[in-house]
Amino acid sequence: MRSPAARAELESLLKARKLDITLTSAAPLWRNQDEVAATGMAAVDNALGGGLRRGQLSEIVGARSSGRTTVMCCAVAQATARGELTALIDPCDRFDPTAAEAMGVDLSRLLWVRDTGDPARAVKAINLVLQAGGFGLVVLDVADLPLPAVRGLPFTTWFRLARVIEGSATVALLVASEHLARSSGGATICMNGTGRSPAIWRGNNSNRARLLTGVALRPTTVAPLAP
Numbered sequence: 001m002r003s004p005a006a007r008a009e010l011e012s013l014l015k016a017r018k019l020d021i022t023l024t025s026a027a028p029l030w031r032n033q034d035e036v037a038a039t040g041m042a043a044v045d046n047a048l049g050g051g052l053r054r055g056q057l058s059e060i061v062g063a064r065s066s067g068r069t070t071v072m073c074c075a076v077a078q079a080t081a082r083g084e085l086t087a088l089i090d091p092c093d094r095f096d097p098t099a100a101e102a103m104g105v106d107l108s109r110l111l112w113v114r115d116t117g118d119p120a121r122a123v124k125a126i127n128l129v130l131q132a133g134g135f136g137l138v139v140l141d142v143a144d145l146p147l148p149a150v151r152g153l154p155f156t157t158w159f160r161l162a163r164v165i166e167g168s169a170t171v172a173l174l175v176a177s178e179h180l181a182r183s184s185g186g187a188t189i190c191m192n193g194t195g196r197s198p199a200i201w202r203g204n205n206s207n208r209a210r211l212l213t214g215v216a217l218r219p220t221t222v223a224p225l226a227p
Contacts, residue, residue, distance in 0.1 A: 040078040059174040062191025077104035084136025087111040091122040
């Protein structure tokens with residue numbers, strides 16, 4: 001059962017961002033429900049046959065500093081570049097809008113829901129957003145929540161989320177430190193099995209003369225077999 005107060009709060013947020021058109025209908029914005037949503041990362045998209053499947057629950061998993069946030073931001077940037085509405089449920093308030101905008105995220109097409117670190121409230125928030133409809137990509141980032149608290153959620157939680165978007169054109173994406181769940185047609189993007197990405201340096205071999213310019217991401221993907 002939906003909470004009237006929570007739904008009213010979400011409607012108020014959507015109206016404030018001029019996104020309340022999504023409240024008029026839960027019908028998908030796209031007609032071809034078999035299409036995929038590109039993440040903008042060639043290694044990922046090639047492995048997935050073009051990108052994440054719409055109407056499915058997928059996940060990005062990896063340790064801190066493994067590049068999981070980079071992949072998530074790339075996916076959001078690609079979605080907003082396609083003109084889609086996106087949403088991020090951020091229970092730990094770790095999202096950096098300045099860095100995301102520098103990566104190409106159109107912040108005017110992103111609904112950012114910040115919370116108090118309660119996994120149950122975060123799940124309620126993503127449920128409301130998914131039920132509102134009209135979003136191309138909806139992300140729930142639980143990577144920095146205590147893993148026991150996340151594991152303590154009923155396993156049916158993820159089945160319910162997958163059920164909400166089944167047959168729609170929305171991609172639901174979990175970001176976590178370890179594998180949580182994906183739907184039958186979803187994918188798991190694993191960020192470097194060791195949790196560490198090799199550093200990219202500029203300069204000579206001296207530690208005092210080198211500059212860290214980035215890390216080389218090596219994601220691997222687990223996807224369902226094509227029908």
